[in-house]
Amino acid sequence: MSENLKTELLSQGVDYATALERFMGKEELYKRFLVKFLADDNFNQLEANIGCRNIEEAFKCAHTIKGLCGNxxxxxxxxxxxxxVEILRSGSMDGVEELFETLSTKYHKLCETIKKYE
Structure with a gap:
């Protein structure tokens, strides 16, 4: 993995060191999973489900994204x-759209960074 990609990931708040530990120190394996993240449709599904106020499906997508982001x-x-996730878990949508806007900005910036080094 290039130093430029590492630098950009770190500048965006990615905990590269901890993530790499999860991947047994194998940078190329980690990079493959970064690329797989780009193909995951949960973010788009989350956006759609928030838009139609489907709390149950939005929760599933947000929870999956949380796991992916953690790993x-x-x-x-x-x-x-x-x-x-916690708001949706409670059966509410209060504040979700505003949080999603912030999440979306960060998500798209991160995806663009990964795409540059694919």
């Missing part, structure tokens, strides 16, 4: 997503 060290996305 990949995406601490920069975890804060908002974890809050979304």
């Amino acid at each position: 990949l060290g995406f601490d920069n996305l975890l804060e908002e997503d974890a809050q979304i």
